[in-house]
Amino acid sequence: MKNDACGFGTKAIHAGNVKDLQYGALTTPIYQSSTFVFDSCEQGGRRFAGAENGYIYTRLGNPTTSVLESKVAALEGGEAALATASGMGAISSCLWTIASAGKHIIADGTLYGCTFALLNHGIQRYGVDVDFIDTSDLDAVKSHLRPNTVAVYLETPANPNLKITDIAEVSKLVHDYNSEIKVVCDNTFASPALQNPLFLGADVVVHSATKYLNGHGDVVAGFVVGKADFIGQVRMFGLKDMTGAVLDPLAAFLLLRGLKTLELRMARHCENASKIAAFLSEHPAVEKVNYPGLKTHKGHEIAARQMKDFGGMLSFEVRGGKEAGMKLVNALQLITVAVSLGDAESLIEHPASMTHATYSAEELAASGIAPGLIRLSAGLENTEDLIADLKKALDQL
Ligand SMILES: Cc1ncc(COP(=O)(O)O)c(C=O)c1O
Structure with missing residues (x-):
């Protein structure tokens, strides 16, 4: 369905859906399969080489999860989305893709506790430098940018003190300095129903989909949303090789159900x-x-x-x-x-x-x-x- 021009509620229900040609199921079926069968050894080789479309193994992609990813990309206004097994799975898969030893991250000081732990106690053990600042203070952002800065990471509204950062102003300032730096915004508290950081100039949105996106307290999940090239890198490196934080197809189904009423x-x-x-x-x-x-x-x-x-x-x-x-x-x-x-x-x-x-x-x-x-x-x-x-x-x- 062509639904770019539809309202948010319509997209939440229809975007990304794939018609079930086999049985005509209205809702997306749960493809609870870890692996996918190849017709031949040659076909398997073509799929691994990227010369043929099709599923290989659920850590790399799954039909139920693909529908969910297309829907969330549409809701956030991103080219692509990657579903993960938790919000922390999304954040760590994203940051391990962007950062490497010798690089520098600027992060807001007010973050969800485990994100703070990842940046303060985790990623720094591997030679990544992190400065915690107040991203609502534009002068502080400006004065901390360095030639080796690869990401500016923030939450708005922030957990738990509801501090607001101006996404458009921060993104402009950062990109004027170096357009390669990724402005990563955790949009968990607002949800895409209230705020779309990508439209405001951020490069990447991360979510704990455990929260509003699912909305029913019965799933732990996350998303990374952004440009298709970058999401491809997070899928094939950050998630596939570094964290392995893949979402289960049953959880993807529950999220599809929750999103309808977001x-x-x-x-x-x-x-x-x-x-x-x-x-x-x-x-x-x-x-x-x-x-x-x-x-x-x-x-x-x-x-x-x-x-x-x-x-x-x-x-x-x-x-x-x-x-x-x-x-x-x-x-x-x-x-x-x-x-x-x-x-x-x-x-x-x-x-x-x-x-x-x-x-x-x-x-x-x-x-x-x-x-x-x-x-x-x-x-x-x-x-x-x-x-x-x-x-x-x-x-x-
Ligand atoms: C703002 C925010 N980001 C990320 C996370 C981590 O998400 P998860 O618990 O799904 O790993 C949380 C969890 O509470 C959160 O509040």
Whole structure:
């Protein structure tokens, strides 16, 4: 189907689909096969040499996963996408493809904890130099660019303090310096329903598809999206040889199912988060609320420019710091204490001891992650029930 001009919801349902010529199945079948049969030894050789199209082995490609990859490429506005077994699988496959010993990466200091660990404790062991800076500060980006810089890595909105970086400004600045440097943007918090970093000038988008893209808390998956040449390199080197983080075809099927409702789900996540942020801002027990939709948020204007809505994630601090924050979380009855995000269920967690436990106390402070910060993923429940749960717990403090 030709659907370049279709709306996001239509693309999420139809883009990339391949007509099932054998049985006419409406939904994409699950090709739960590790390997694919060749007619002959010669045909196998041609497939390996790239002289003939066709599947070889699921780590290199699979028909169910291919439909999913085409769909996600269409949703992000990229030439191609690569599905991986987790968000970390996507990020590591991507960065191992770009970086090598002697090269330099600029990364934002506020990142998902395991991404920070990969950049801070992992990749540096192999001779890659990493500078952690604040990418929302353009002067800081400019002053850290070097002749050997190969990537600028950022999240916006960032996990967990919802910091906003201007993707267009950073991409322009970096590419004016050297058009070969890859601006890599983790778009997990916004999802392509709200933000398309590639349209804003970034080179590569990575996702934890475990979150909004799947949306049902039953799959761990990731994506790398960008130019076809680059995605080919990530597939045939970063994923095939370095990480092996291949997505299972059953998980690809579940993701195809989840994606059909992404646009609808995001609208409800945004509505709930925005009403909760407004409620928390007014509550006397709350000291600070981080939500890009609030006019008081430092990145509000940039977010309003580069996002279609402000997302389903927020974080906040209650008066009384970490102890009071933990008391609040433990008093909730509907909102569930769990890491992860983007699910139908509202989830709440304490970053300093959970998702961001890979940061030292000094690193947390330098990255603006307060010891008492609480992160909330607004789910799809009715808003009044979520606010009633929060109010009851906050009133007890
Ligand atoms: C922003 C962000 N990026 C990447 C990841 C890693 O994804 P996964 O858990 O699917 O490996 C996470 C996980 O929470 C995340 O929040």
